[in-house]
Amino acid sequence: MINKRTSYLVASALLPLLGLGLASNVHAEDVKPAEQVTQVVKKQSAPQSISQQVEKVQPSKKVQSSEVQTPKAQVSKTQASKVQSPKATVQSAKPKVKEQFNTTVNKENQPVVKAPVKKVVKPQGSKKYLNGYATVRSDNYTIWKDFNWTKQTAVSSKNYYHDTLKINGKYNHQNGSTYYSMWGLKGWIGYLNSNALYAVTNSEQGSKIIDSQYIGITKNNYDLWSDFNFNHSKGSTKNVYQQTLKSTGFYNSYNGRKYYSVYNNKSKWQGYLNANAAKETSSNGYWISGKQNIQIAKKDYDVYQGFFNKVTNTTNLINQKYVVKGHYNNFNGYTYVSLYTDKGKWVGYVNSHAVGQPTVNNKVLLNVKPIGQNPEFPTGCEAVATTMMLHNAGVNVSASTVVDAMPRSTDGNYGFVGNPRSNTGLWIFPPAMVKVARKFVKTAVDMTGVTFAQIKNKLNIGHAVVAWITGFGGSGTKYNHAITLIGYDLKKVFFNDPWSGKQLSMNISTLENYRKRDLYRTISY
Missing domain, CATH: 3.90.70.10 (Cysteine proteinases)
Incomplete structure (x- = not known):
């Protein structure tokens, strides 16, 4: 038989739940076993200790099939006497739980609501992988170490100006700019704004830097290439050795080599030339030393000092002997020798066509x-x-x-x-x-x-x-x-x-x- 104390506790625990519609969170194991309830339970408040235990039950906890059923109407005195035993199945209305909340059960078998899970979107977005090359076109951009805008120490685009670097990915930032992840031969460099670069290309030669200048050929054993596959040579520098040619621009390859795009004085393209085979100069060419004895053999050639200041004419110097200490091979195709008297006084520059070797019986x-x-x-x-x-x-x-x-x-x-x-x-x-x-x-x-x-x-x-x-x-x-x-x-x-x-x-x-x-x-x- 159930004593009065037990009956009172069971009834006191159930009635507040039935009245408030919260029974969906009460597990069967929370209901104390009872063989039979025979007395009519009067409406009264449960003891404070029981009431506090019920309030701790969260509405998001799943309802087990063995939980006490929630009646649709208020319990009457007669109905209250018909409390089912723990073996009966208790049903409840499904709690309304927001989908973004997850629940777990703590050690006291009580449900705990987790904070909503939010997907974090970084300002720079996700990395888009690519394999390309780009040449640095600006020297006043910062190179970033990360997207917290930490600068790379003592490094900016100025350090790589006109160099071709490797790209392995890009980021489209929320600030509207695109940033590339840049690599050099020695490793990762940092993140650089796309505005600091020429267009991305698949060729490690990068982009052509437009820069019209004259170059003098200083080596005679380099090829002039028709393309950057280096499969077909247009000729050797042996054929243009010490000549002055014109470059319309250059490429700074990712491999560290520089190549000129070279033309002759008839505007005919000669090919791509490794910069190690040449030196930058003026249209007059570069100074080539070499001592020789000559005599003026032809008239009507002007003699210059400084290439633009005419000082005399070979008509006035015909058959006179001089010492040549060097010459220039001008871009116009002519060679200009530098004349000195036998006492070392400089006379000026003259076209080599005007001079000849002192000869005796066609002998040199x-x-x-x-x-x-x-x-x-x-x-x-x-x-x-x-x-x-x-x-x-x-x-x-x-x-x-x-x-x-x-x-x-x-x-x-x-x-x-x-x-x-x-x-x-x-x-x-x-x-x-x-x-x-x-x-x-x-x-x-x-x-x-x-x-x-x-x-x-x-x-x-x-x-x-x-x-x-x-x-x-x-x-x-x-x-x-x-x-x-x-x-x-x-x-x-x-x-x-x-x-x-x-x-x-x-x-x-x-x-x-x-x-x-x-x-x-x-x-x-």
Whole structure:
């Protein structure tokens, strides 16, 4: 039998719930077991402790099938006596729970409402991945470390002005700007506003920087490319060596190389040229040093000081002899030599067509003192022949210095094979020897493959030439030798022979036969 205390507690707990319609949150396990309720329950308030427990039940808690049913009408005295046992199923109206709220149950088996889950949208938006390149066009934009607008330390677009950088993504910011994630060869750089860049491209050459300027070709072993796939060469700088060309713009490639878009003086495109093969200059070209003796051979050529200030005319100077210390190869296609008197007084610049070599019986002979290689350099003929060429260029250097400047290698194209101070030494070839010569004369050039007519052109302007020959002389020179060519006449060529230390001559046809056996290897300046 249920005692009065138990019946009172059950009735007191149920009636407030029935009246307020909150029974949907009462679990069956919260109702105390009772065998039967027989007495009529009077309307009265539940004890304070019970009432507080009921208020803690949240309306969002799910209703279990075993919970007490919620009656549709107020409970009468008769109905109150018919309370079901805990085994009966208690039903309730479904609570109205907002979808954005989630609930969990705490340790006291009470539901806990979580805060609404909101999707966070960053001001810069989500990253859109891409793979491209862009050239920096402005030097006054900040490079950002993050979108809290933290500046990269001591870095701005000025540090990368006209450089081509890599892009791996972009952000369309709420402020209306687009920001790219920029990378260089050494790693990530930062975020940069798209307004600081030229258009994004798939080519790592980036965009062309329009910049009209003149360039002088300083190297003779670079290709002029028809495109940036580097599959087709339009020619070699050997054909335009020391000439002045015009660039209409350049590309700063992502790989760190700069390429000019080059035209000649007839506005014909020559190709893309690596900037390492040229130097920026004026339309007059760059200064090329070289000493030679000349005489004025033609009239009606103006003589200038400063290229625009005419001071005299060759008509007044005909047949006079001067010393040329250097020249300019102008963009207009003409060469202008710088004239000095034999006492060192400067006269001015004149078109090279107005001058010629002092000749006797169609003979050209440069004043170059012979140097012998023996006994100090029994296999160092190339170094000694080059030393004489450098003396002709006005460089005061010893053969020992030139020998020491030669690299050593097992391949003659990269250095001397063996020891030039030993009888067992072998050779060094133009690709390596010309690099040694450039340490003393920057205009030294590998002329391998040239004809004798081209050698004569060098001799005509006073430049000595080193030629590799095979078959000349005795056992010390028969298989490989180098000599310094210093002149010619109608039939013969004049040269300084390092082996004998003397000035000698041979037939031009004989020289060409020896040169052919040694693959026409030649250098000059």
